[in-house]
Amino acid sequence: xxxxxxxxxxxxxxxxxxxxxxxxxxxxxxxxxxxxxxxxxxxxxxxxxxxxxxxxxxxxxxxx
Numbered sequence: 001x002x003x004x005x006x007x008x009x010x011x012x013x014x015x016x017x018x019x020x021x022x023x024x025x026x027x028x029x030x031x032x033x034x035x036x037x038x039x040x041x042x043x044x045x046x047x048x049x050x051x052x053x054x055x056x057x058x059x060x061x062x063x064x
Contacts (some may be wrong), residue, residue: 004038007050010059011036025049 001011011021011032018032025032027046034040035055054060 002038003041003047004020007032007035010050010054010057013059014057025053 007021007040011018014021016024018036019029022032025046026049029048031040031042035042
């Protein structure tokens with residue numbers, strides 16, 4: 001699963017809008033949109049924040 005697919009999967013599992021997820025992660029709506037479209041890859045810090053968010057919400061990523 002690509003990072004873009006993971007972002008969309010997590011967001012839909014938690015029933016969050018892109019704006020809601022952006023707020024949770026402390027990034028802009030445009031950033032989440034770019035991540036989901038695959039047009040931009042996150043920095044290591046942003047990826048860690050996303051991974052921590054997944055763990056906090058009990059969403060396990062199978063292929064790290």
